[in-house]
Ligand SMILES: NC(=O)C1=CN([C@@H]2O[C@H](COP(=O)(O)OP(=O)(O)OC[C@H]3O[C@@H](n4cnc5c(N)ncnc54)[C@H](O)[C@@H]3O)[C@@H](O)[C@H]2O)C=CC1
């Protein structure tokens with residue numbers, strides 16, 4: 001069992017740290033956010049992620065996990081240092097590497113002449129970052145007077161593929177583990193951290209590992225924009241996108257996943273990573289025409305309910321609208337790039353009055369006198385004439401349809417049978433059918 005520290009205790013860092021500790025490794029989770037670490041020390045989990053509480057309780061019992069803000073302590077007491085800090089978008093779409101660079105500089109300040117540390121990057125970073133990181137670290141160590149700095153560390157890329165809401169399940173049952181490094185032995189040693197999971201592995205060089213991550217996310221995003229484009233055509237020509245998706249997905253070469261039409265992709269990763277890949281493509285003079293189209297389709301799709309309501313001749317000025325679901329997808333508290341935000345902003349521009357409900361999300365980054373967040377889905381519904389279903393939380397699936405009487409309902413994720421909606425609503429709309 002190995003000694004590991006994880007820098008950054010967000011969705012990726014905390015899940016990775018907890019799961020490694022569950023696998024028996026000795027883990028130190030570090031964050032620069034004192035409040036987060038204080039909470040974690042007290043046993044409070046700062047994010048909503050199914051199953052994490054169970055793993056976390058077991059880790060506390062086994063004493064395989066500890067939390068700190070002390071870099072020196074974390075680096076001294078670990079052989080593998082995972083970087084899991086954020087890489088948000090810069091205004092030009094490129095990935096902001098300032099948190100990664102800060103982490104690397106602090107690691108360098110803690111490495112001594114007697115050390116050898118494996119530094120594993122789990123954050124999603126542009127192709128070339130691994131080698132850039134090696135240079136940055138070597139320069140920092142040289143500045144400190146450490147000669148032959150490359151003898152004191154090795155950089156590894158180990159991109160993460162977990163989904164929010166299913167993060168623990170994904171970590172424990174990975175489709176694949178990708179390890180990139182310029183040193184094969186170190187790559188194998190890093191791979192062995194996961195050996196009890198017995199996953200398919202690819203050991204490769206740094207840029208290939210980094211590219212696998214971006215290409216995977218961009219391809220999944222492409223599938224979503226593709227199916228949404230097909231949905232927009234289907235509804236015009238009388239086809240049902242749900243059956244179209246099913247029919248396509250039965251072809252093994254296509255596969256059934258990520259063909260769910262709806263209100264596009266949100267979250268902290270697909271939009272940011274597709275934008276970053278567009279930026280990288282341009283930097284290398286490669287025309288990112290597919291990726292540009294993926295983003296363009298997605299931006300329009302997120303506000304599709306507005307287009308639907310306007311198309312039905314509904315004047316949104318002063319209309320009371322219920323929103324069900326604020327998180328970017330079910331089973332998470334994350335609203336980063338959520339379709340709900342685009343829809344609410346657009347509705348507010350039209351002077352609509354909003355009553356929003358989500359099972360977990362109780363705060364939004366938007367404040368407006370016309371935006372009310374309520375604690376009960378039926379309270380939101382009863383106050384309004386129109387309902388927009390934005391996020392397909394399970395609790396919205398089996399509901400009292402009779403309450404839809406006299407309401408106009410837009411099912412943004414096709415969760416309800418169209419015939420049922422027709423029977424119980426004043427008017428109903430869904431996506432691509
Ligand atoms: N959220 C997800 O589902 C996935 C995210 N990723 C990638 O993983 C990375 C992290 O994402 P999230 O966990 O969602 O981010 P997050 O924003 O939830 O957490 C990042 C954490 O890093 C901390 N931090 C910032 N600078 C630090 C430093 N110098 N030292 C130590 N801690 C520091 C922050 O305080 C924060 O707690 C990103 O690159 C993301 O693209 C990859 C796969 C899945």
Ligand SMILES: O=C(O)[C@H]1O[C@H](OP(=O)(O)OP(=O)(O)OC[C@H]2O[C@@H](n3ccc(=O)[nH]c3=O)[C@H](O)[C@@H]2O)[C@H](O)[C@@H](O)[C@@H]1O
Nearest residue numbers: 160161162163164258259260262264265266267269328329
């Ligand atoms: O790099 C990342 O951060 C992660 O990004 C996604 O995970 P996540 O953003 O948590 O969520 P997904 O389940 O992929 O959903 C993303 C968005 O696509 C939408 N989506 C997904 C699937 C689909 O068929 N249709 C669809 O509209 C969802 O509603 C959601 O808004 C990837 O699925 C993970 O493999 C990856 O690790």
